[in-house]
Amino acid sequence: MADENNKNEKELTEEQRMSRRRFIKNSGLAAGGLVVGGVAGGLIPWGGTKHDNKTQNAAQKETRKDYNHALMFFTQAEFKTVEAAVERIFPTDENGPGAKDLGVGYYIDHQLAGSWGFNARDYMQPPFYHGEKSQGYQGRMRRREIFRIGLKEMQNYSQSKYKKNFEDLTEDQQDKVLKDFEGDKVNLTTISPSGFFDMLRSSVLEGAYSDPLYGGNKDMAGWSMREYPGDQMGYTNIIDKDFQKIKPQSLQDHM
């Protein structure tokens, strides 16, 4: 099976898409017994002809408007700052698009508008005490509040240091501001500068690499850059092989 390595990308992708019949054959699942799996129960997660047509139409998508790209939480002004900051954290380069073009700003906006922004599944009961680092976040503020204050403080710091808004600074100056937040060099009474920076940084990675359904990773370009195939049905055919480049798929491809 060594020639597998030489197959082109398209063929391999086809190979990945198993039909129901093929899957059941591969898994050796026979009839009878007490059957429990979803596939055996008549549900095949993905594959089939419908979705093949869809990928062929992918090119046409480019020209369409992205209705997901509007704001739920940030003001226009805040959004400008966010886009400038995320681009410094994950800039455009010869590998491909940076955070701005990947839609990371929209991703963060949408996340802050939802349950994550409200810390809906975190323990937020008082009393609130200052703890050790090993004990984790102990504040009463929710992520959306921290973010909003953090952006404001970034503007204040940029103004006091360079007399300009963050988004109008040179790249080096922007990096300096971000570094000062990262290293807690900024004196704030409201929030932890490094705590805000860490949240910003991790949400950039989330926005660059989560499924495009969340508003970032536009056209799966984040995945393509690092040769990550996204959401494939399985890798039985390549797990024992050398590196294979596989065209990414998203959850949309399985609808």
Place this chain on the structure above:
Amino acid sequence: MVKKLPKVDVVVVGVGWGGGIIASELTKKGLKVVGLERGAERHTEDYYMVHDELRYALRYELFQDLSKETVTFRNNEKIRALPMRQYGSFLMGDGLGGAGVHWNGQTFRFLPYDFEIRSQTVDRYGKNKIPKEMTIQDWGITYDELEPYMDKFEKMAGISGEENPLGGKRSDKYPTGPMKHSPQMDMFEKAAKKLNYHPYTAPSANLSEAYKNPDGIERAACQYCAFCERFGCEYGAKADPVVTVIPVAQKTGNFELRTHSNVRRILHKGGKATGVRYIDTTTDEEIEQPADIVVLTAYVFNNTRLLLLSGIGTPYDSSTGTGVIGKNYAYQVSQGGATGFFKNKKFNNFAGAGALGMEFDDFNGDNFDHSDLKFIHGAGIRLYQSGERPIQNNNIPRGTPTWGKEFKQNSIKYANRTLKIAAQGACMPHQHHFLDLDPTYKDNYGDPLLRMTFDFENQERELAKFMAQKCTEVMKEMGADHIDTMQELGPYNITTYQSTHNTGGVIMGDDSGTSAVNNYSQMWDMDNLFVVGASSFPHNSGFNPTGTLGGLAYRAAEGILKYHKSGGQLA
């Protein structure tokens, strides 16, 4: 007003691995069992959109909702315990199947040494090898006694594997053959053999082939889909209580499952459990379920917490080392590893399965001489390929920037050019590591949260450092161009994921003065109360816990059936 229901033979609290096994074994023998599970029901069909890293791995879709209940934590008794407000170090299961839904399926057996750790350590190295505050004790059962039950668990789950050359004696081989080997596993195997170690394909609950188990349950083979740990399996290929033991219990007609049922107290009178009181979380109605036998299978934390809340057993006192409930909380040391960066080799890091890997145990348990070492026990040294998803895995050489241009370039370059060798290190109990009730923080029903007092000690620091060197040697042999080795194990930190291998709190033994349950998981202080789970481990080994836990659950089921017939203490 508490609504009182008709009495049943057995009530099981929590329906994950432990609860599922107990329910299936007892209902098969005709006992009427009610299973109370605080979370929702789950099905394989729920996982149609499961290949979503953000939702499942970073937003913790399948885990306990911390806004309702968490634990509090402090590194030592001198500081104030504070709630774990967000997830980090470990992830608690919630809902039908418990953590058995979103586990990896790495299914090991502890070593014979583990079960007799104190006597064997003293025999080989003398009493002074054990520091005064290290409260290790024998388990009250030997490996050989537990072997048939671990075998039973493996056959139920269909574990795929090959024999560990340095493991305990097996009565039978694994029910299914080992998983496929990826190129990096072959590299690890070759390097380990060259260094005269004894690598083997790690035992896996992700099926290597289709399998029909002794209960008649049929499951499909794993597709190496790489969305395993923290995710549910859309193929039913991963052994999970929902696709193994629970349907067996349901088919008997003797099992009544009630989801959204959060148990708050074990009721008891005159030294006997009489049932449990729980809350229907959809209506807030309080309900009493009387039963002849009560079984706690609510994971380490709630097994311990429910006993403390219900006033059963003697709470542990860390100042004197007396009492038992909450004693010997332990964890694991997973930091002592090495990361290798390859300039010219690329791997399918995006592919994998939760339990796909190779391991060797030459430095686990007492498989090596500790005479000149400042620690006992050891670690499994392993290379796993469970699928590197891109948000959580951004591999960059240590000391390089963590954001900006260089970060982007490195993280993209190394995404498929990095391999990791990890040491899963044992963790020894300590007089001042324990679980009790928090004096301040409450759950959403007003009950005190469980408080954890835990840190890494010298034992763990020395162990991690030693193992990191061993991992590095193997990585060198594998030909990495650059290797990052763990330098110092810092203090235990609850914010970074390490493992959900928490142990202790309701430990087993052969003496009611130093342990809470006997080797059938039966409470010394209450004959008709059984507490099943890793809560009964007196220490934690250098392996994942569930293979051993599964064996103990099958043994507990046998004990419950015995007790149901003739009563009394079983050991």
